[in-house]
Amino acid sequence: MGETLTAILGIVYLVLGYWSTGKTIYANKIVFSDGFTFALQRFFLGTMFGVVLIPIAIIKTLLGR
Numbered sequence: 001m002g003e004t005l006t007a008i009l010g011i012v013y014l015v016l017g018y019w020s021t022g023k024t025i026y027a028n029k030i031v032f033s034d035g036f037t038f039a040l041q042r043f044f045l046g047t048m049f050g051v052v053l054i055p056i057a058i059i060k061t062l063l064g065r
Contacts, residue, residue, distance in 0.1 A: 013054075017046025020057035027060075 021042045031038055046053065 013050060014043070014047060016054050016057075017050030018042055019046075020050060020053040021046040023057035023060055024053050 025045060026042065033041075
């Protein structure tokens with residue numbers, strides 16, 4: 001049971017990290033890149049800095065910015 005919960009929380013963290021990267025780092029930017037490379041960069045940045053980016057993205061979303 002504990003491994004399942006850990007896996008679910010890990011997947012939620014990865015998804016929120018990917019989302020928060022788009023809301024914070026890549027907000028209002030035009031990126032010229034290969035689609036796979038761009039997605040991989042967002043995934044990597046979201047994984048590495050998700051602890052910081054997720055709360056910032058949630059606050060930005062709630063404040064409507």
